[in-house]
């Protein structure tokens with residue numbers, strides 16, 4: 001695909017949020033269709049996230065058995081979703097009997113905090129109601145799950161760093177923190193229940209994880225609990241409004257964001273307690289430290305790394321993304337009260353040196369969010385995603401904070417910085433709802449089933465160039481290099497590179513989804529999958545396939561001075577003016593040759609036409 005030397009007219013961008021009315025009104029795919037077994041020719045996967053069964057890379061990563069938890073691997077669980085199965089199992093299990101005994105809170109990698117956790121609050125309350133009962137917090141490190149779900153070493157390292165902080169917080173409260181590594185992952189339900197038995201525990205409580213494998217794991221815990229004399233309980237915590245609560249009038253899940261968001265606001269206004277905080281756990285009686293069964297759980301050694309997930313740039317990550325809930329709170333305060341319009345390119349997320357201004361005022365980062373969030377070199381976005389993904393802070397806490405600085409009213413919409421930011425936070429909820437309602441998206445499948453047969457390119461050369469940030473399109477390359485270096489990418493960059501991979505290079509969106517998960521510190525299955533399927537036009541409420549970002553005009557809009565590009569692409573630092581956005585076209589041949597920078601690997605017009613053709617005539621080249 002040689003790039004043409006001749007200058008082609010650049011296709012103007014269209015507003016990426018404008019919906020194609022036809023697509024927006026497409027009814028959700030018929031339930032019948034969803035319960036059919038996967039078509040034979042699909043190269044798809046059976047558990048969370050894309051896997052090495054798709055083309056391209058991944059051979060360096062050992063494989064694990066991916067359908068380990070799936071009770072019927074040939075069927076998509078769309079009619080009776082895994083979340084519904086868990087809710088049914090919990091219902092059958094019944095209310096917690098009045099019992100004595102200790103209580104375990106099972107913390108997972110999405111709720112790593114002691115503040116404002118629904119499950120931890122409930123566990124602590126049970127202990128308070130009893131005499132001589134102690135609270136124990138359990139954390140199981142599961143390397144096989146990390147492999148199956150393409151967790152990045154940075155995400156695992158962030159988890160380990162956070163565990164250390166949680167341990168010292170719990171220690172102050174005399175709460176033992178049992179951290180252990182366990183394999184195989186399918187034996188985790190049994191292990192957790194055996195530990196309960198060993199520790200004299202009558203109640204096991206956790207917050208729900210909404211990915212398919214995790215839901216099925218918890219179904220097993222609930223089903224086996226009685227035989228260990230344990231009562232198991234799993235609560236909604238991760239999302240502000242629990243998945244399944246925002247439904248159409250006829251009780252169906254929404255697949256389009258705007259009406260979903262209106263209803264989400266409605267649910268919140270009718271049930272304001274959903275946003276309120278949970279109580280922090282109360283301290284255990286000191287006697288726990290001499291309890292023969294529990295004393296050994298204090299001071300568990302938190303491993304420095306997990307085999308296969310060693311983080312090579314740990315010290316840089318520590319600087320950029322300090323772990324722990326206190327750091328998360330600082331990141332949030334800094335966003336709400338910090339001065340906006342400043343460069344953020346290498347600054348730590350906590351940005352301690354930032355001048356403070358009046359919270360949510362026009363000069364603040366939050367107040368300027370409407371414009372600042374699209375300027376890639378600016379501190380316009382919060383950088384809270386690693387903290388929200390690991391649950392070091394709750395989404396409720398984010399919304400409460402903005403509500404409190406906007407006269408106690410939760411603003412949503414596009415009219416102010418806080419309103420826009422709250423709406424973005426609700427996007428996180430939306431993708432959680434999508435995941436729970438259509439678990440096929442968690443099994444490597446497209447939401448829009450008719451796009452499963454789009455013909456993708458499986459070409460390692462262009463995939464490598466995209467991964468390395470060497471496509472010859474500066475905004476794509478700068479974004480990819482930011483992702484590689486920081487384990488994080490600006491939202492605009494994510495959309496640009498995702499659309500470039502799927503539309504310009506016609507690579508399967510699952511390749512990109514996997515690359516992000518394996519490299520980013522904020523990898524979150526629902527948001528990542530939602531973002532990729534949106535960009536590839538295969539998801540709920542997708543970018544219609546005929547709206548293809550032009551990387552040059554995106555670059556001019558979102559990095560007008562080229563500061564972001566010059567920062568991430570040192571080889572282009574000497575390029576002046578607007579040539580920075582497209583040096584191959586805008587510099588003379590001689591000037592371009594002097595740069596150590598590649599020619600565009602694909603020509604925009606050719607790529608656009610190919611993508612339109614392939615999406616229009618699904619199944620044809």
Ligand SMILES: Cc1cc2nc3c(=O)[nH]c(=O)nc-3n(C[C@H](O)[C@H](O)[C@H](O)COP(=O)(O)OP(=O)(O)OC[C@H]3O[C@@H](n4cnc5c(N)ncnc54)[C@H](O)[C@@H]3O)c2cc1C
Nearest residue numbers: 381382383384385424425428491494523524527528531532
């Ligand atoms: C292809 C693609 C992949 C993505 N992968 C991830 C991912 O793995 N993890 C992740 O947290 N986000 C992901 N996003 C969403 C979004 O890009 C990031 O949440 C955002 O860039 C994080 O920066 P921030 O915290 O400064 O965001 P802010 O703009 O400050 O937003 C605040 C919070 O709102 C939520 N949020 C904002 N935008 C979105 C969105 N579009 N979808 C869902 N939640 C949103 C996030 O929790 C974010 O931290 C992805 C988006 C795309 C297009």
